[in-house]
Amino acid sequence: MPSSVTPRDRPSARPTVAVILVAAGRGSRAASAGGPPKQYRQLHGKPVIARTISAFLDHQGIDRILAVIHPDDLELYNAAVAGIDDPRLLPPVPGGADRQASCLAGLAVLDTEAPDYVLIHDAVRPFIRSDAINRVIDALAHEVAVLCGVPVIDTVKRADAEGYVEETVPREGLWRAATPQGFRYAEIAAAHRALAARGISGVTDDAAVAELAGHRVLLVDGGADNIKLTTAEDFHMAEQRIAAEAFLACPDVRVGTGYDVHVLEPGDGVTLCGVFIPHNQRLKGHSDADVALHALTDAILGALGDGDIGKHFPPSDERWRDAASMLFLKDAVRRITERGGFLAHCDVTLIAEAPKVGPHREAMRAAIAETCGISIDRVGVKATTNEGLGFAGRREGIAAIATATVRLPLVG
Known part of the structure; x- marks a missing residue:
């Protein structure tokens, strides 16, 4: 007034x-x-x-x-x-x-x-x-x-x-x-x-x-x-x-990497990069087991030098049971913003024999971009098989590797 x-x-x-x-x-x-x-x-x-x-x-x-x-x-x-x-x-x-x-x-x-x-x-x-x-x-x-x-x-x-x-x-x-x-x-x-x-x-x-x-x-x-x-x-x-x-205001460039893997079990589908894909298996985990977002969250936390996803969202905490992994990613981005910086780019590679990621790639990129508050051209999503080798080749699980580029202002 x-x-x-x-x-x-x-x-x-x-x-x-x-x-x-x-x-x-x-x-x-x-x-x-x-x-x-x-x-x-x-x-x-x-x-x-x-x-x-x-x-x-x-x-x-x-x-x-x-x-x-x-x-x-x-x-x-x-x-x-x-x-x-x-x-x-x-x-x-x-x-x-x-x-x-x-x-x-x-x-x-x-x-x-x-x-x-x-x-x-x-x-x-x-x-x-x-x-x-x-x-x-x-x-x-x-x-x-x-x-x-x-x-x-x-x-x-x-x-x-x-x-x-x-x-x-x-x-x-x-x-x-x-x-x-x-x-x-x-x-x-x-x-x-x-x-x-x-x-x-x-x-x-x-x-x-x-x-x-x-x-x-x-x-x-x-x-x-x-x-x-x-x-x-x-x-x-x-x-x-x-x-x-x-x-120009954030000349401190940091690059972090993340890796995660989840076991597959009988089910009706998997959530990858925030997108549900119907499938005859599902990923096992305390949250929604979105292996891609877990890896990406860890990549951001790594760039910030701020621990890992288990530190901030421990699987022993019932609050995160069946939680959408987008919550974890949002929290990681919030930590960048609080330090006056921004996420410049992120890239996720999924390693799985199935389901096929290609038909859902753009929806995955869009979901990550929206959650992170960045343009879709700053998000990469790729997939590859393991050529039948190892746990991924045997369809026992899905792995993800992620990279995140973070820019921060100089301190001190």
Whole structure:
């Protein structure tokens, strides 16, 4: 709930800053058929809006964050921010018919907060950097309105109605407008209310609202990478960027191996890599005896130097009787995440005369990928026979060998 103490009453040497995230749009250019609005799409395993909120929460100069959302999106929003626990994030407010109305709705809620400054930002710009936020806030010490933008470096052409070049526009002084756009709160709130009172609507840029009120707007560089996610290609490039940043942040590469074997006995099928395969035998074990996932879990634990599956899930513990081995794999992946790393790749080889793995290979890869939170191209599943030799050749059991590559940040 909003504090009853206004920012100006708080003993602080710095101005108080609130952020309005504009997230009420229904843009469909980046959405797949039937998919959610782009601000709620997953971007490398995390909703776009959650990434944007986190970017501002990571900045110590931000006191409040308020998302303005579409009235139909409350469940999507709550699901997206479920993992964020920070009192600076206020409950969302429903937006209006257009951006101008949505911003006015957000400003009205912030009246009880009375911040010194307000930054208005597109929820689908998750790559905003702290230095750009700093430039906007610092400029507001002597300006009423500040626009985060990017200087135009390309040659600009103006076309006629038929698509032919009409003229070359000098690019000196040209900027691409972006967000955040920062304002002294009292002035931008008054400017928005004045437009609404005059019946003027459809202004798509808050800096334009300030201009219409007679305020000068200072341009500051927001960085060329502060992109707005609009098209499917934007999302593809964003995925690649985040993946690259994650790899650079985790230079400690570990490789672990795991091996497991389970006896076969009469039954109706086996579970391998989380997929049940009908068969005239089953694997004997305390849990579901998924030999492949046991080997893979051990491979991950080996890469972490964190014991083995028997240490964390001993067969003497009745809690794990008939348990799905995906639980063990999830726990191993959790241990990677808690250390700030990620699973980069895994590979499983099954050694069995039967059943045939080939028809189920893709389902197995998909099950592992989903459990580990990685893309399916980072999962390998193979199978081979033992050419009739040994216990596997005699169909007495199934063995599995697994390899896992883990990346961790450097410690110390």
